[in-house]
Amino acid sequence: MRLAYDVEAVRAAEAALAAGLPAGTLMDRAAAGIAAACARLLGSTYGTRVVLLVGSGDNGGDALHAGARLGRRGARVDALCLGSRTHQEGAAALLAAGGRLHGGTERADLLDDADLVVDGIVGIGGSGGLRPDAARVVARAEASAALLVAVDVPSGVDASTGEATGEVVHADVTLTPGTLKPGLLVDPGSSCAGLVEVVDIGLGPHLAALGAPDVEALEADDVAALLPAPGPESDKYQRGVVGVVAGSDEYPGAAVLCAGAAVRSGAGMVRYVGPDHATYRVLARWPEAVAGEGRVQARVIGPGIPELDAVLDQVARPEPVVLDATAATAYARAGGPALLTPHAGELVRVLAAAGVEATREQVEARRLHWAREAARATGCVVLLKGSTTVVAAPDGRVRVNPTGTPWLATAGSGDVLAGVAGALLAGGLPPFDAGSVAAWLHGLAGRLAADGASTSASAVLDALPAALRAVLR
């Protein structure tokens, strides 16, 4: 499991750790790790040109101390000091190592020939987007051929949320001291961070003492441990029967995709309930599916169903349920545990049903916040789809999905996700695990299907067994 802690937690852990150490030790550790990683990225440090973008606070201090270490290894290091002040000890260390300090933007031309640029403008102490001078310098750095390495977070990104309210740095690599921050896992921040590496400064025990992390991200081992797998004595009923209530005369394809995803992701059996035409299509494509009502361990309700009335009685039953699309707005009628799987537009309607007002734009800009808010307001686990899928539980736990790809933004791909989640619920996973494992497998299947190019919902469905195999192997 990858764990991310918000700024408040990082500050508390840092204070606890620093209390037992000589002043400056943490920054020293951070700078040593950052310099070592930069040296690795440069290959050979001697004779390379490094430019530091330095802001007012300790983020700039990290950059200056790391720059001093690179200077001692033979790099030519120039710092552009962009803040209202400059970290004094860091500046002195850089000068002592033969580096140079420049005020503001006066030597921005140095960026054009740099091999590596270190973004130390602002870290966890920042708020709002880049200020105008910084934004101009960053644009020049991004236009150059230099590797752009952010310290802690890409400047301008909110470390706790991933929100970006103005101009931000787009880094190739982000080196983050102590622990991951949620802003490195949630878009738009996550897309701005590039490859993310944690620089160990000994914060771990102090973070663990604070309790649960702010955000988690599953790794392959976690998924393997959570996945329901058949034992020697299993039969199809024990593996879990999933009822799929999906599709309509207008959208029969959603039924085929959702039922197929349940078939492909480990359900013992799939029972399909829907209009005749869609039933015919489902059985023609998935002969292993069974048409009609019967006992199930979980249901998926909603993919391809624009009219809710037809399915409301299904929602009210006691088994765990995935409520997708319009059906998510009927969460209050669920007779058992529910996993809601809205995209941003649908989440607005779920929130409205819970008496909370928000616009789609607000949800897109603050995904973590609104997923949490929806889980709290509805009392259900909420899986918010889109760039960075966020799964939030009413008790405050949040998982973000690391495996997705924008190629998944294709019609029907959400129907596949709902089917996977339904199979996992029927297999016995609680909604929070079912949602986060489904998003993980769906994301990996999307990547395998796309293989760097365009894909389709059917191809994602076909790639599900390969995704499962990759995890279980």
Ligand SMILES: NC(=O)C1=CN([C@@H]2O[C@H](COP(=O)(O)OP(=O)(O)OC[C@H]3O[C@@H](n4cnc5c(N)ncnc54)[C@H](OP(=O)(O)O)[C@@H]3O)[C@@H](O)[C@H]2O)[C@@H](O)CC1
């Ligand atoms: N915690 C830890 O464990 C460790 C933390 N460490 C490091 O310390 C960093 C945190 O340092 P920090 O607290 O000094 O804050 P930081 O991010 O440098 O910014 C503060 C100043 O920036 C300014 N500013 C604000 N917004 C801005 C904007 N949008 N655009 C531009 N400027 C902006 C504002 O100053 P102003 O210019 O307004 O006077 C504000 O006072 C952390 O990210 C990590 O790198 C490591 O050394 C070791 C262990």
Ligand SMILES: Nc1ncnc2c1ncn2[C@@H]1O[C@H](COP(=O)(O)OP(=O)(O)O)[C@@H](O)[C@H]1O
């Ligand atoms: N920009 C994106 N990056 C990653 N995944 C995305 C992006 N946009 C959409 N997705 C994923 O694609 C799927 C789309 O689902 P949905 O919006 O329900 O579409 P449909 O109703 O056509 O099936 C979801 O799993 C969602 O998380």
Ligand SMILES: [K+]
């Ligand atoms: K930064």
